[in-house]
Amino acid sequence: MTNLQIAKVLRAVAAALGLSEEDNKFRVLAYERAADAIEHASSETKDLWDDGKLKELPGIGENLTAHLDELFRTGKVKHFETILKKFPEAMFELMEVPGIGPKNALKLSKALGITRAHGAIAKLEKAVKSGKIAPIAGFGGESQAKIGQGVKEYQGRSKRLLLPVATAIADAVIEWMQKIPQVKRIDTLGSLRRQASTVGDIDLTVATDKPELVIDHFVKYPKKTRIIEAGDHSASLILPNDYQVDLMVQPVAAYGALLQHFTGSKFHNIKLREYAIKKGYSLSEYGIKVKGKTIQFADEQSFYKFLDLDWIPPELREGENEIDLAKIGLLPQLVEQKDIKGDLQIHSDIDIEPSHDLGTSSLSELAEAAHQLGYEYIGVTEHNPSVSTHSKQQVIDLVKKKTDIVHKFNSSEKRVHIFNGLEIDIQPDGTRALPDEALELLDYACVSIHSSFRGSRTEMTKRVLAGLDHPKVKFWAHPTARLLQEREGIEVDWEQIFDFCTKHNKWLEIDGWPNRLDLPDTLAKAAVSAGVKLVVDTDSHAADQLEYMRFGISVARRGWATKADVVNTLSLDRIRSLIQ
DNA sequence: GCCGTTTTCGGCCCGACTGTTTTCAGTCG
Numbered sequence: 333m334t335n336l337q338i339a340k341v342l343r344a345v346a347a348a349l350g351l352s353e354e355d356n357k358f359r360v361l362a363y364e365r366a367a368d369a370i371e372h373a374s375s376e377t378k379d380l381w382d383d384g385k386l387k388e389l390p391g392i393g394e395n396l397t398a399h400l401d402e403l404f405r406t407g408k409v410k411h412f413e414t415i416l417k418k419f420p421e422a423m424f425e426l427m428e429v430p431g432i433g434p435k436n437a438l439k440l441s442k443a444l445g446i447t448r449a450h451g452a453i454a455k456l457e458k459a460v461k462s463g464k465i466a467p468i469a470g471f472g473g474e475s476q477a478k479i480g481q482g483v484k485e486y487q488g489r490s491k492r493l494l495l496p497v498a499t500a501i502a503d504a505v506i507e508w509m510q511k512i513p514q515v516k517r518i519d520t521l522g523s524l525r526r527q528a529s530t531v532g533d534i535d536l537t538v539a540t541d542k543p544e545l546v547i548d549h550f551v552k553y554p555k556k557t558r559i560i561e562a563g564d565h566s567a568s569l570i571l572p573n574d575y576q577v578d579l580m581v582q583p584v585a586a587y588g589a590l591l592q593h594f595t596g597s598k599f600h601n602i603k604l605r606e607y608a609i610k611k612g613y614s615l616s617e618y619g620i621k622v623k624g625k626t627i628q629f630a631d632e633q634s635f636y637k638f639l640d641l642d643w644i645p646p647e648l649r650e651g652e653n654e655i656d657l658a659k660i661g662l663l664p665q666l667v668e669q670k671d672i673k674g675d676l677q678i679h680s681d682i683d684i685e686p687s688h689d690l691g692t693s694s695l696s697e698l699a700e701a702a703h704q705l706g707y708e709y710i711g712v713t714e715h716n717p718s719v720s721t722h723s724k725q726q727v728i729d730l731v732k733k734k735t736d737i738v739h740k741f742n743s744s745e746k747r748v749h750i751f752n753g754l755e756i757d758i759q760p761d762g763t764r765a766l767p768d769e770a771l772e773l774l775d776y777a778c779v780s781i782h783s784s785f786r787g788s789r790t791e792m793t794k795r796v797l798a799g800l801d802h803p804k805v806k807f808w809a810h811p812t813a814r815l816l817q818e819r820e821g822i823e824v825d826w827e828q829i830f831d832f833c834t835k836h837n838k839w840l841e842i843d844g845w846p847n848r849l850d851l852p853d854t855l856a857k858a859a860v861s862a863g864v865k866l867v868v869d870t871d872s873h874a875a876d877q878l879e880y881m882r883f884g885i886s887v888a889r890r891g892w893a894t895k896a897d898v899v900n901t902l903s904l905d906r907i908r909s910l911i912q
Numbered sequence: 913g914c915c916g917t918t919t920t921c922g923g924c925c926c927g928a929c930t931g932t933t934t935t936c937a938g939t940c941g
Contacts, residue, residue, distance in 0.1 A: 362913035605925040
């Protein structure tokens with residue numbers, strides 16, 4: 333069972349408990365929090381259970397540990413079944429529709445005679461269309477329409493945007509807004525500001541003392557396709573591709589609390605409010621309430637300072653232990669893009685007849701782009717020559733040819749040093765798709781998985797460790813091999829991988845390619861805390877893609893990485909000595 | 913059902929919006 337499936341079960345139990353009047357609402361809350369914790373866990377719950385570490389999850393105590401134990405051993409939990417069987421299965425399915433909670437799901441299920449989970453939402457949709465919802469007690473015409481809208485949303489959901497897409501849209505709107513002087517500050521909000529790898533909504537906020545002028549300018553945004561609404565303090569636009577952008581406007585003097593509140597995350601805010609209560613304060617988007625009086629804050633720094641906390645970078649606001657560390661001044665100094673001195677995974681157009689796609693930019697174009705970014709070095713890492721269509725000697729010759737090209741280029745290019753690298757497939761049996769004689773010609777190589785993703789945890793771990801086991805191999809590229817919104821990552825024993833990396837000086841990549849962002853943030857955090865060094869790069873196949881570094885950096889920051897955790901913050905001399 | 917620099921008992925985040933009520937319940941973020 334995946335984390336998502338387990339979370340769904342726990343939410344169903346929470347809903348069922350909430351409807352059983354004798355149960356107190358805090359047990360319901362506990363189940364909801366456990367569901368949240370599991371959904372946000374950095375490891376599969378099943379793996380934690382395997383290792384006897386279930387209790388490390390916040391919100392999982394003695395009872396839930398026992399229940400989950402039963403779930404993994406037998407596939408079901410008697411206690412849960414007793415609770416759930418009092419209600420029609422369909423109820424839990426209907427709750428998936430936005431706007432329908434436990435109470436209404438139960439009412440609808442009973443009134444419409446929908447009992448089975450399978451097809452429940454389709455039946456609900458039918459009921460909406462035939463007007464059978466409006467007459468139900470407690471509902472009405474508008475509720476019926478709202479449910480119809482909710483069903484539509486449910487059907488079209490999972491339309492989260494990739495971070496780079498959301499960033500591009502937001503950047504363009506921000507540029508437009510900054511054309512008028514009444515915009516004193518403008519920020520993104522929510523998961524975009526926290527730089528999550530996928531983003532739900534594009535929300536922006538502006539600090540101004542002329543709200544009407546700001547809203548008026550916003551709705552004149554040239555790329556809009558239509559205005560959804562434009563009020564006194566907020567407005568929403570639809571852009572091409574049905575992307576929605578929401579804007580909130582706030583007086584300069586009260587901007588800080590609003591920015592803090594809508595940046596979230598929900599989990600961070602809950603913990604922050606619990607912390608504030610102990611000090612006798614109550615937090616909201618309007619400020620901090622002390623003895624019934626709300627104090628305003630112009631910026632987040634003063635908001636956090638009032639609570640005796642260091643300012644917490646948005647990337648860290650996920651409700652882990654960031655508040656505890658902010659209290660004692662021990663938050664990490666996160667790596668920044670300006671710390672980066674080079675990019676070690678780039679595909680040039682040197683045609684070595686590779687197994688996968690070739691880059692499109694020449695060495696001089698790549699060097700120029702790297703120079704513009706202020707880099708001291710880059711590494712070109714084309715895919716290894718295809719092994720199925722070449723003899724061993726042909727492969728060696730191709731790598732030799734490339735090596736000569738790179739060396740010759742370096743003798744004339746003085747601004748940016750180019751390392752002679754390669755990205756090598758780790759084949760299903762763990763061997764590298766490159767003879768060792770060819771490997772010896774390189775400055776370094778990275779290894780990665782491009783096929784046979786579905787091996788067991790044990791097999792895949794063995795495969796990867798075998799692939800990494802050569803002195804010329806410096807790092808494992810896009811480790812999980814996930815493709816966002818397309819393919820789940822592979823399963824390996826991360827502890828074993830981290831252990832191998834720290835012992836043998838191997839690095840793990842954070843690949844900044846838009847739909848990879850791999851390592852994922854949670855694993856990057858685990859790697860950092862295990863002491864594994866990271867290399868943040870772009871996997872560029874063209875010179876303009878070197879810009880993707882900012883997204884790799886976002887992941888590294890969400891992984892709590894400091895400059896010292898990222899090897900390509902090192903100068904050319906230092907990185908050269910590490911590679912050789 | 914969870915959890916602990918006030919506690920192994922007694923607490924558990926906060927406010928907005930919506931639609932149906934006839935003063936508020938349900939849902940959401």
